[in-house]
Amino acid sequence: MRAMVLERLGERLKMVERPDPEPAHGEVRLRVAACGVCRTDLHVVDGELPDPKLPIVPGHEIVGRVDAVGAAVATLKAGMRVGIPWLGKTCGHCPYCRDGRENLCDQPLFTGYTRDGGYASHTLADARYVFRLPETGDDVATAPLLCAGLIGWRSLRLAGDGKKIGFYGFGAAAHIVAQVARWQGREVYAFTRPDDAAAQDFARNLGARWAGGSDQAPPEALDCAIIYAPVGALVPAALRAVRKGGRVVCAGIHMSEIPSFPYSILWQERELRSVANLTRQDGEEFFAIVKNAGIVTETVPYPLHRANEALADLREGRLQGAAVLVP
Secondary structure, three states: OEEEEEOOOOOOOEEEEOOOOOOOOOEEEEEEEEEEEOHHHHHHHOOOOOOOOOOEOOOOEEEEEEEEEOOOOOOOOOOOEEEEOOEEEOOOOOHHHHOOOHHHOOOOEEEOOOEOOOOEOEEEEEHHHOEEOOOOOOHHHHHHHHOHHHHHHHHHHHHOOOOEEEEEOOOHHHHHHHHHHHHOOOEEEEEEOOOOHHHHHHHHHOOOOEEEEOOOOOOOOEEEEEEOOOOOOHHHHHHHHEEEEEEEEEOOOOOOOOOOOOHHHOOOOOEEEEOOOOOHHHHHHHHHHHHHHOOOOOEEEEEHHHHHHHHHHHHOOOOOOEEEEEO
């Protein structure tokens, strides 16, 4: 197998060849067809997340076909089209797992962070945390749904049912979730980097009622807002943009420092909360609505050996939609 490997934090990934991995008890091996490049991968590579497994193969938006099955796997067979998400394994017995909140598990494994991921020709996965996908479909277009879509869906649910919803940072997740929100009959307000006219046009083309810079106020008060950009300064901006009783959701796994802000913009029962990881139930719910919502992902494919270029383009904001690696 071939894989792009992070050996030391902050360094470029290196292409290496390894023996094909053999699935252990309860595992399957995938031949990777496509792997999305997520902002969380940047946080891993740049050392912004604590204690990654090193060396590590990043990537957790994986689409492929099962090509080997370990012992005690009854639900998956060779040849099946499947997806591997961020949540790679949970303990099943901590208070959070027992309470149906496996996304907060005390002893989890995360794909591309604490177990090898999909920047490779092959990868392993715990069969219990693999999603069955339709046998037909475009692999590159599907890959971003495995995290940008799933975390986007969870953040949308936690934002509540507000009619007027704002998205701060209009990249891979927001461009998917905006389509779901429009399908639900909501009004979308998109906030991009100041003066990023291309991203604003992109949002309008996906049905946003308004699009502007994150330094601007929306034309009317929002019911809720989701922050996808890892920029702490957007928290007070979003709180100022929502109405009394409104809710702001921070959807990223990492964010820069949040500056101090006056209590007055949190008062009047505004809420601020975060989203952590995902559950398998989130996946079942989301993939059930993908077809009905008519989601179309905007993707930029890169061959596997250009993973460093894809990461750089994401870091510098040169992408509309999502980068996807193809082995």
